[in-house]
Amino acid sequence: MQDPGEMAERLLARDRSALSRLISWAENADARYPAVLSRIYSKVGKAWRMGITGPPGAGKSTLTNVLIQELRKRSERVGVLAIDPSSPFSGGALLGDRIRMDERTADNEVFIRSMASRDSHGGLARAASDACDVMDAYGFHSIVMETVGVGQSEYDVVAAADSVVVVLCPGAGDEIQAMKSGILEVADVLVVNKSDLPGADLLIADLEDAISMRAFRRNSDASEWKVPVVSCSAAKNQGLDDLVAAIDAHAVWSRENDLDALRRKKRVAQVRRVVSERLEEELWGRMGNTTRAEELLEQSVTPYDVAEEILGSILAPPMQSAQAAAEQPKRGD
């Protein structure tokens, strides 16, 4: 059995098998992981974390693949975390993309890891953030997280990135276009991929309009980041330098502005995820409370009363009284 201290040392000495093992510890919520993190934490924070997301079919994997090549051109060490879909509806799809992306692993300064989490509710974002910390401490200059799909769990993953890149493509139908307004809220850089397809110019113009509208609505001043719209064709290797430049510009802007505050907010989100996961495990990891709930439900106790009983059994007294106080109506009607 590996000792956390030894594993931390090996990671900081850039041992690839320690890197791989520690990401597994993070992924599996191994109880040794927190002790490792304490030992490597002072080395975390140098890498630039990018999140690549967007609707299915936009060409995210191809884009990630060529983005890695661009980053490698300037001798960066690049760590990649490919998030497989956790949706119960799409699990296991798109394996072909993963295989294509693995071409890059022949390069020793590139590390690609995929992470799937079909059963976890929220655990994926916690694990992905931990994996980024591990890669960061290892010494990657850039970390690229790529998600498949556009659900809540993918959103939680990319929200942990320093630069969120949202990839769209023309002609993907009304449904995908309807997502635009929501997508704008999370994007630091917008990419219109497959820019040689018909409708690309219209999509770019639409997106630029929407960004101006948003800036106008928010009454934002010059200090706010203006989301650029980058046009490229990943498959034809066109426009990738523009994408890298846009991400670089965002990194420079962030470092001059609110990076520390934003990263602290993202750490608070991680604290919340760790707390939730611990509570889930404590409450439902063994059968006790489930059995108790089933027994009570059989006696026609409502789910709310069962929940109250279970909460009462685990919480310290001060919080229980806070709960009693909460019995007052919360919202007017």
Next chain:
Amino acid sequence: MQDPGEMAERLLARDRSALSRLISWAENADARYPAVLSRIYSKVGKAWRMGITGPPGAGKSTLTNVLIQELRKRSERVGVLAIDPSSPFSGGALLGDRIRMDERTADNEVFIRSMASRDSHGGLARAASDACDVMDAYGFHSIVMETVGVGQSEYDVVAAADSVVVVLCPGAGDEIQAMKSGILEVADVLVVNKSDLPGADLLIADLEDAISMRAFRRNSDASEWKVPVVSCSAAKNQGLDDLVAAIDAHAVWSRENDLDALRRKKRVAQVRRVVSERLEEELWGRMGNTTRAEELLEQSVTPYDVAEEILGSILAPPMQSAQAAAEQPKRGD
């Protein structure tokens, strides 16, 4: 301010404004809702709950609309819960569908309510299940929940239904077809909508193959429900009687087999959601713990150590020691 006892009485007397109000209480996690549920709980369990889901563009809203008409033909009271997307990427889309569906509200025995939950993480499924309980106690014979999209939160919603209907359509592209294997796992009834489009026969054959394969893999005997594949065209009002017959057959089969056990399992899931939501609210509803987390993070304490400190402050001592015991490795490597 309404008294929970009075509201419960009005609901059971089939007062439509009480119905509407109580669904809002459920949706907003109003502190008065649990007291109402206790008073109406003995009347819950008579309605048949259907969940309609599937990828965007499959025609779920049109199908739901004509399904309501079919159910109305046999004088059923029908309650409909239309779940709007909670994905941050697609919020607010598909309003047109909602408006089309509202045509039915002229009929006094049909009640349509939409529920959106962009910011909730898991709260949507809790609220949807509560809303079904309210509609059930009111006296609807059938409750139809329709979700937009195929993410985790939509899955959680439809998983609470007695019969899960998954709607697909031909020609929706490889990405959607790739979801098939996952979709099979949750479906009680599969619908191939737009059955007049090219490729419908192939999709039906594919789905039937996949179902047989699954039955073979599971080594299932005659007592297992065989998922039917229903072909229809909702827009042309064709094949809807087959869909209703398939849902009816599933209801009959369920009542003869594992309905009580399944419903109890779904109630346990609801208990877990209520517990999670209460803990979220207690932990993060006020700023105290967030501020504490920010302060600790500023001192370079890791998110895990911050989480430990916050957990220690709320948990009763027995659980804290259980936690200490959990410091042992959880999984081998």
